[in-house]
Amino acid sequence: MTLISEHIETDTRERILVVAERLFRQLGYQKTTVADIAKELRMSPANVYRFFESKKAIHEGVARGLMGEVEIEAQRIARTEGPAALRLRELMKTVNRMNTERYVDDSKLHEMVEVAMQEDWEVCTAHIELITGTIGEMIAQGAASGEFEVNDLMTASLCACTAMMRFFHPQMIAQCATKPGPTIDEMIDFVIAGLSPRARAN
Amino acid sequence: MTLISEHIETDTRERILVVAERLFRQLGYQKTTVADIAKELRMSPANVYRFFESKKAIHEGVARGLMGEVEIEAQRIARTEGPAALRLRELMKTVNRMNTERYVDDSKLHEMVEVAMQEDWEVCTAHIELITGTIGEMIAQGAASGEFEVNDLMTASLCACTAMMRFFHPQMIAQCATKPGPTIDEMIDFVIAGLSPRARAN
Structure with missing residues (x-):
């Protein structure tokens, strides 16, 4: 079970980065917010913050x-x-x-x-x-x-x-x-x- | 006469540049206006524009x-x-x-x-x-x-x-x-x- 949950965590982290990169390319770096990223992923901003402590970290x-x-x-x-x-x-x-x-x-x-x-x-x-x-x-x-x-x-x-x-x-x-x-x-x-x-x- | 007036023109041009440089150092480049420079020199902005066509030229x-x-x-x-x-x-x-x-x-x-x-x-x-x-x-x-x-x-x-x-x-x-x-x-x-x-x- 630990291995599977670790795998899911890594996967979510990776998905956040993929979506963030796409939005940076589309909207520009400054205009993209954590809320935008969360919305694209259909998760709460709080969940994004579980993986990245700040916008800068993303x-x-x-x-x-x-x-x-x-x-x-x-x-x-x-x-x-x-x-x-x-x-x-x-x-x-x-x-x-x-x-x-x-x-x-x-x-x-x-x-x-x-x-x-x-x-x-x-x-x-x-x-x-x-x-x-x-x-x-x-x-x-x-x-x-x-x-x-x-x-x-x-x-x-x-x-x-x-x-x-x-x-x-x-x-x-x-x-x-x-x-x-x-x-x-x-x-x-x-x-x-x-x-x-x-x-x-x- | 021509030589003297040319000399004065060059001198005024030079004085504008000296004052502009001093103001850039004091106020910063963006904040300095042509009006600031003219005021320091006790001349009208129009007179400054006789020597430099634009702020950028100064x-x-x-x-x-x-x-x-x-x-x-x-x-x-x-x-x-x-x-x-x-x-x-x-x-x-x-x-x-x-x-x-x-x-x-x-x-x-x-x-x-x-x-x-x-x-x-x-x-x-x-x-x-x-x-x-x-x-x-x-x-x-x-x-x-x-x-x-x-x-x-x-x-x-x-x-x-x-x-x-x-x-x-x-x-x-x-x-x-x-x-x-x-x-x-x-x-x-x-x-x-x-x-x-x-x-x-x-």
């Missing part, structure tokens, strides 16, 4: 889900075979593409990002750390095979990720879309150059 | 002035003597320091940046292009001396500048201040590595 759950998809894809690429530089490029282009689809092409979801950034959500920091860590895995693989040369793996990962801000950060993707700048492939070339073995000092 | 003039100071300093550094990498570092740290002082430490001026970004001001794009160009000059000097190795100067300049977004862009400086990330010196090391001569393929 929002974080939805954001977590959207970011989780990007993380899963990034980690999948990090675990494939092949030259590290090639896979690092694929990973970086995938993060750019998925973030663009999620938060820029969909203006209602972009509103959610703006709020998350203003309110300084822990979930965003955790997501950035995970993506940085995954990029770090690839750099470590490249360093091990001699493709890359890094003194400090953590610093190299932070720098490689930070260099891609224009292409990773939803607000920057949106703001820079029409501005002069490098293409994503040129930017990745530059990052890979920064990770590549140096010529010895003459 | 704002742009103030922003132009603040950005101009950064540009002058960047260009001064680009024209000094010494190894390109050393001067590139000084230039990048100066842009970071001046933008932090101007737009982040002063929350009222930060408001001005937010609006400029939202409204997609041409002055911002022109400023970014000038800073990119100045960085490009330094990279060209380094390439000429053999310190750097670049295939395409324009791409290298755009990438070096874009890689520094976390440290140059006022919104990113503010947003990232408390987040994990590389130090500015680590980031500049990474950029310089990206510009340095490669080891030949084994």
